[in-house]
Amino acid sequence: MPEKKAYSQAASTGKYDKSTGLTGKYDNVRRFWEDQVSGMFLRPSLNELVEQKRQRLKRIRILDLGCGSGDGYDLITGVTTKDPGIYEHITAALTPDMIKEYVGVDINQDLLKQAMAYYGHIPKVQFIRDDISDGLPASIMAEEPFDVYFTSFGTLSHLDHLQTVKLITDIWRHAPDRALFVGDWLGRYSYEWQDLWHQPVDKEYFMDYRISYIYPEEERDKAEVAVFPLRLVTRDEIVGMIEEAEKASSIKIKPVSFFDRSILIGRHMDTGDYNKNCPKMRGAVNSLFEGYVRTDLESLLVDYVPMPGFDHLNNFFEMFFMSSNALVKHTINLLSQYDSEAGVLDGVTDPLPFYPDSLKEAMNSMRRVIQGVGWLKWGDVRANVIEPQLGYCLRKLELDLQPRQGMGHGLVGIFEIQK
Numbered sequence: 058m059p060e061k062k063a064y065s066q067a068a069s070t071g072k073y074d075k076s077t078g079l080t081g082k083y084d085n086v087r088r089f090w091e092d093q094v095s096g097m098f099l100r101p102s103l104n105e106l107v108e109q110k111r112q113r114l115k116r117i118r119i120l121d122l123g124c125g126s127g128d129g130y131d132l133i134t135g136v137t138t139k140d141p142g143i144y145e146h147i148t149a150a151l152t153p154d155m156i157k158e159y160v161g162v163d164i165n166q167d168l169l170k171q172a173m174a175y176y177g178h179i180p181k182v183q184f185i186r187d188d189i190s191d192g193l194p195a196s197i198m199a200e201e202p203f204d205v206y207f208t209s210f211g212t213l214s215h216l217d218h219l220q221t222v223k224l225i226t227d228i229w230r231h232a233p234d235r236a237l238f239v240g241d242w243l244g245r246y247s248y249e250w251q252d253l254w255h256q257p258v259d260k261e262y263f264m265d266y267r268i269s270y271i272y273p274e275e276e277r278d279k280a281e282v283a284v285f286p287l288r289l290v291t292r293d294e295i296v297g298m299i300e301e302a303e304k305a306s307s308i309k310i311k312p313v314s315f316f317d318r319s320i321l322i323g324r325h326m327d328t329g330d331y332n333k334n335c336p337k338m339r340g341a342v343n344s345l346f347e348g349y350v351r352t353d354l355e356s357l358l359v360d361y362v363p364m365p366g367f368d369h370l371n372n373f374f375e376m377f378f379m380s381s382n383a384l385v386k387h388t389i390n391l392l393s394q395y396d397s398e399a400g401v402l403d404g405v406t407d408p409l410p411f412y413p414d415s416l417k418e419a420m421n422s423m424r425r426v427i428q429g430v431g432w433l434k435w436g437d438v439r440a441n442v443i444e445p446q447l448g449y450c451l452r453k454l455e456l457d458l459q460p461r462q463g464m465g466h467g468l469v470g471i472f473e474i475q476k
């Protein structure tokens with residue numbers, strides 16, 4: 058029976074799997090928060106690079122180190138030229154015609170197989186199986202220079218200090234006169250691994266990283282969770298490695314920006330593996346972004362537990378979580394005071410004058426969103442419009458309040474190589 062074969066094929070190839078942004082590697086937080094934030098920071102340098110190449114009638118070559126399933130391709134081509142006005146069509150900073158080649162390198166054959174399945178049909182995409190722990194491998198050294206040397210989502214945390222300095226030195230030497238380097242590590246002082254904060258900061262430290270979050274909560278205890286070492290870094294540790302690579306190569310590097318990614322919603326907030334006091338923020342924020350799913354907004358409130366002896370971290374996290382809590386409580390209050398029949402909002406207090414400006418802006422934005430769309434009757438306006446906007450306001454708050462020192466799940470540095 059041809060129908061039976063067709064349905065069986067669809068089921069066995071995963072094409073009939075239920076798609077949800079609530080869990081998995083490509084959950085809503087990864088797509089709508091983490092990838093987007095990385096893109097926002099990358100935007101100015103990428104725009105400049107593309108313009109410069111265009112003027113010289115040249116195109117861009119990208120090297121994605123530790124590319125996994127080729128994730129850097131979508132991330133980089135998803136960066137937009139600017140925040141578009143409401144009537145504008147969004148344009149990519151790097152359109153496919155401006156890419157000369159994208160080369161992904163990874164040590165893991167299974168991930169590369171997946172990368173080939175996703176991107177193998179694009180003629181200018183190439184994947185190479187190789188090891189980056191001894192510097193740039195010979196297979197890459199033999200390639201023409203690249204314009205972007207890219208890593209994402211903690212890849213450089215697989216390497217120790219000396220291996221990283223060697224890799225960066227090789228990149229500096231291999232690069233053309235002008236290029237970008239994006240280095241992505243795990244941050245040392247994320248709240249999700251507060252149990253590890255006491256490790257001496259003057260020594261490099263590798264945590265035993267458990268990918269427990271890929272299992273549903275009820276299976277985590279029984280599952281055979283893989284554990285491997287990943288290095289946690291501060292911004293000072295990154296700067297130290299960059300300076301050593303500068304000395305070794307005699308090439309000047311300009312830091313463009315650093316950012317903490319996922320202070321509020323690191324993947325281990327939900328497992329509690331390294332801090333049992335963490336609330337399950339990632340699940341809650343995934344739910345904010347999911348269509349037709351209403352979120353219990355109380356589940357977004359963080360009851361921060363300070364760690365004695367770490368005043369500067371406690372002061373930052375107190376301020377940070379009190380601000381996100383204030384935004385969430387304000388939204389709960391707005392929703393409770395909104396009369397959707399009359400389309401009127403009554404009796405809600407304004408943000409207090411001494412709140413940080415970004416918190417005031419976020420609170421005012423939520424007020425205007427609820428006032429503007431709360432009356433809509435079709436579709437679930439709370440789940441489909443108001444909750445995602447709360448997600449974006451929380452994201453903006455994280456962008457504005459972060460210290461860029463390693464207080465998030467990820468710590469990323471963008472650098473310009475100028476010879």
Ligand SMILES: C[S@@+](CC[C@H](N)C(=O)[O-])C[C@H]1O[C@@H](n2cnc3c(N)ncnc32)[C@H](O)[C@@H]1O
Binds near residue numbers: 124163209215
């Ligand atoms: C945290 S994952 C990031 C994957 C991908 N870039 C992403 O954005 O999701 C780290 C990647 O680095 C790869 N990796 C780890 N050690 C490596 C090595 N010595 N040489 C090459 N790749 C390595 C792993 O196989 C994995 O795909």
